[in-house]
Amino acid sequence: MNFLPLAHALASRQDLPVPAWLFAWGASIVLIVSFFALAAGWRTPRFERLHERPLGAGLSRSLLGLPMQVLFGAIGVLLLGFAIYAGLEGTTAPDRNFALTFLFVTCWLGFPFFSAVFGDLFRPFNPWRAIGRAVGAGFRAIAGQGAAHLRYPQRLGRWPAAIGLIAVVWLEVVYGSGGVVLDPKAGAHAALFYSVYTLAMMAVFGVEEWCEKGEVFSVYFGMFGRLGIFGTEDGRLQRRRPFSAATTWATIPGSAAMVIASIATTSFDGGQEGAFKDGLESVFNWFKDGGMDPTAALRLTDTIFMLLCFAGVALIYLLGVRGMRTVPGAPSLRKLRDGFAHTLIPIALAYLVAHYFSFFFFQEQAQFTYLLSDPLGTGTTDIFGTASAGVDYRALSANTIWYVQVGALIAGHVIGLMLAHDRALVYWPDYRKATASQYWMLAVMVAFTCFGLYLLSVSNG
Amino acid sequence: MRDVRKLVLALLVVAAAMALSACGGSDASTTASGGTGTGADSGKSAPEAGKPAGSEDVPTIVVRNGEPVGGVKELEYSAGEEIRFRVSSDAAEEIHVHGYDLMKDVPAGGTVEFDFPAELEGIYEAELEGLGVQIVELRINP
Numbered sequence: 001m002n003f004l005p006l007a008h009a010l011a012s013r014q015d016l017p018v019p020a021w022l023f024a025w026g027a028s029i030v031l032i033v034s035f036f037a038l039a040a041g042w043r044t045p046r047f048e049r050l051h052e053r054p055l056g057a058g059l060s061r062s063l064l065g066l067p068m069q070v071l072f073g074a075i076g077v078l079l080l081g082f083a084i085y086a087g088l089e090g091t092t093a094p095d096r097n098f099a100l101t102f103l104f105v106t107c108w109l110g111f112p113f114f115s116a117v118f119g120d121l122f123r124p125f126n127p128w129r130a131i132g133r134a135v136g137a138g139f140r141a142i143a144g145q146g147a148a149h150l151r152y153p154q155r156l157g158r159w160p161a162a163i164g165l166i167a168v169v170w171l172e173v174v175y176g177s178g179g180v181v182l183d184p185k186a187g188a189h190a191a192l193f194y195s196v197y198t199l200a201m202m203a204v205f206g207v208e209e210w211c212e213k214g215e216v217f218s219v220y221f222g223m224f225g226r227l228g229i230f231g232t233e234d235g236r237l238q239r240r241r242p243f244s245a246a247t248t249w250a251t252i253p254g255s256a257a258m259v260i261a262s263i264a265t266t267s268f269d270g271g272q273e274g275a276f277k278d279g280l281e282s283v284f285n286w287f288k289d290g291g292m293d294p295t296a297a298l299r300l301t302d303t304i305f306m307l308l309c310f311a312g313v314a315l316i317y318l319l320g321v322r323g324m325r326t327v328p329g330a331p332s333l334r335k336l337r338d339g340f341a342h343t344l345i346p347i348a349l350a351y352l353v354a355h356y357f358s359f360f361f362f363q364e365q366a367q368f369t370y371l372l373s374d375p376l377g378t379g380t381t382d383i384f385g386t387a388s389a390g391v392d393y394r395a396l397s398a399n400t401i402w403y404v405q406v407g408a409l410i411a412g413h414v415i416g417l418m419l420a421h422d423r424a425l426v427y428w429p430d431y432r433k434a435t436a437s438q439y440w441m442l443a444v445m446v447a448f449t450c451f452g453l454y455l456l457s458v459s460n461g
Numbered sequence: 462m463r464d465v466r467k468l469v470l471a472l473l474v475v476a477a478a479m480a481l482s483a484c485g486g487s488d489a490s491t492t493a494s495g496g497t498g499t500g501a502d503s504g505k506s507a508p509e510a511g512k513p514a515g516s517e518d519v520p521t522i523v524v525r526n527g528e529p530v531g532g533v534k535e536l537e538y539s540a541g542e543e544i545r546f547r548v549s550s551d552a553a554e555e556i557h558v559h560g561y562d563l564m565k566d567v568p569a570g571g572t573v574e575f576d577f578p579a580e581l582e583g584i585y586e587a588e589l590e591g592l593g594v595q596i597v598e599l600r601i602n603p
Contacts, residue, residue, distance in 0.1 A: 012559030012560045012562075012585060012586070013559070013560045013581070013583045013584065013585055014583060014584040014585075015583060015584070016582065016583055016584060016600065016601075016602060390562060393560055393581040393582075393583065394580070394581060397582055397603060398540075398582035398583060398601075398602065398603040399603050
């Protein structure tokens with residue numbers, strides 16, 4: 001019985017583990033950078049204000065106006081609809097069907113990667129938001145007033161989205177692991193189920209309210225979008241200082257859970273064939289020897305380890321928060337916990353890049369060649385004449401992939417440290433106390449970054 | 462006092478960093494190449510001493526009842542080397558080397574040989590196409 005990561009069902013290639021010398025260099029650079037971060041930090045916050053500059057009014061009007069909103073929304077709805085159609089009607093081979101690559105690679109990885117640079121790109125294309133808004137507009141036109149919504153329980157915050165994120169990754173890598181590969185039909189059914197659930201929640205709590213707190217993809221992609229350089233304010237496009245919008249992201253309860261869930265699920269997927277393999281195998285054998293069906297035993301084992309990852313990442317973060325509490329003048333534990341959650345967003349992004357960048361790069365070649373020309377994988381269509389193209393695995397050398405992986409982790413570490421230092425200056429205006437508090441966050445970040453490096457370096461043999 | 466503490470911390474960090482790079486450096490030379498095979502089913506991947514890939518020592522994977530005997534065979538190469546292995550099977554099957562996208566039929570009770578240059582880096586698998594069972598893991602190091 002094999003423990004297989006997400007990439008396995010779709011791609012024919014896996015990354016080689018990062019060699020020991022590069023691991024050592026990466027870890028060394030992390031330690032040195034961290035030390036200088038402590039010694040050479042600035043004394044007034046730099047990212048706590050957005051430093052926005054509005055872009056041209058004409059550009060804003062044309063890009064944000066109603067016609068474009070309708071167009072982008074319609075594109076989102078059509079693509080989701082087509083992916084579901086391909087999943088239901090196309091081949092059951094995961095790698096030959098448009099559905100799984102589009103949903104789990106192009107969207108699931110593409111939106112975080114590009115949003116982290118350009119700002120939240122998912123919001124305009126969000127198919128459920130588009131449908132919800134269209135229905136709302138229709139309702140207003142007929143009834144003459146907006147639909148009444150239940151008040152969203154504020155204490156729930158982003159917990160529904162955090163739990164939803166774990167559920168989505170569970171579907172990808174736990175349900176679809178071992179001999180039972182997630183097939184396109186199951187993917188389509190999941191997408192349909194999620195659509196019904198989301199539209200129902202939007203009807204109950206309101207479209208924007210649910211997108212802000214409960215809708216998994218809005219919250220997840222939007223989280224990475226906070227790192228990006230474009231945003232909207234007062235109906236205008238704004239160019240803002242990179243990372244600065246992240247500082248206001250975690251003001252809603254459950255945000256910390258969201259970013260922790262992101263790091264944890266990526267860790268689990270990345271460690272399945274490497275760091276966690278022996279542990280997974282022994283627990284699996286224990287269940288199997290206890291008379292459990294192998295598939296059920298595999299899923300139960302994976303589920304336990306995924307939840308353990310969540311608990312482990314949460315524990316490290318909370319220990320750091322508790323440590324900061326010991327610095328004189330510290331705000332309450334809860335305030336600290338929510339106040340530093342956004343500093344983990346760059347780390348979560350670094351984990352995603354480190355584990356999925358090459359997979360994304362290669363699989364997008366499939367997406368834009370044969371999966372576009374022959375989306376159902378039935379061999380009967382060749383819309384763009386690229387149905388027989390293949391993936392060029394020479395396009396990235398193993399060395400390039402290693403440097404990107406390690407470079408991403410180091411960059412994420414540095415950005416996380418910068419944001420944490422900045423936030424500490426808000427809570428402890430006294431520069432020395434702020435620095436003292438940051439010994440703790442530093443330890444947290446070194447732990448995550450070195451763990452990330454470790455996951456990459458463990459041979460997945 | 463603070464400066465002294467900072468200095469001590471700096472020295473500790475640099476020392477730790479150097480120690481890390483040093484042990485990394487010595488590990489770097491241990492990357493094995495050539496046809497070292499281990500059974501992946503055992504979970505322990507201690508590679509056996511690899512024999513030079515002469516024509517007499519082509520690694521052979523024996524497939525019986527739709528499973529590779531001794532588990533998935535792990536073969537490791539450096540980019541540019543010659544990948545050679547044989548598959549013998551008790552039943553007719555099609556062998557598919559992923560990534561390289563090579564297909565060969567093996568007749569029942571027969572043997573088929575693969576021989577191609579290791580030009581794609583990364584980890585690829587070969588499987589029994591009909592059953593979807595993996596039999597070989599190819600690791601091509603840069």
